[in-house]
Amino acid sequence: MINIVGQIMLYVNNQEESVKFWTEKAGFTVLSENDNGAMKWFVIAPSKDAQTSIVLHNKEVVAKFSPELNFGTPSLMFFTKDLDQLYKDFNDKNITVGEIVNIPGGRVFNFADNEENYFAVTEIK
Template identity: 35%
Template sequence: MINKIGKITVYVNDQEQAKAFWLNKIGFVLKAEQPMGPNATWLEVGPSDSEFTTLVLYSKAAMQQQNPSAVAHPSVLFSTTDIDAAYEGMKHNGVEVGDLMKMPYGSMFTFKDQDGNEYLLREDK
């Protein structure tokens, strides 16, 4: 049976811009980067060296050639233990963030990557 979520693919317009966004603005680490033929690179980033789950930053153009119906943006929810620090850190790094919402069931905010894809960060305590 399934025991972990391994990888989530995000289709990006420019892999180098996406890598810079996730590493420099979000604070992720580079987990893997290797060529996949003449027009594609396998590129994975994650929250830390020890985290198993990664984002695969895959070329949208390459996937549109391979399987056009697969190109969609997943709904990805990230977790943090300090929502206030994460919010201020992303704003400081120039990330486009939505309003910080503090609800009875949890605190969260949305943010956008370099391609305008939207994600949700919520606090887990």
């Protein structure tokens, strides 16, 4: 039985710029920076105690080791307790955001990272 999603691999073209986006604009924390000589990766999360983290891998380097992998961006849905405030914060930080829309489960908006990968945020109560 699987009990939790531990990590999500996000393959990016520029790790340093992606780390800056996720930490400086989206408010994530770097949990670790790892380098085994052959490759380097960053583990980030919304907070130090988050159950799920995102691992930022260099797409080009990983493709050399595992060309069979799917390097497409995963469709990620983030949760927030204050959608309006997060929307304002993202706009203030010049993050590309879509309109807030109503869906059967509540309200949601999408946003793009520095590499124009799109993600979504929905409000939880």
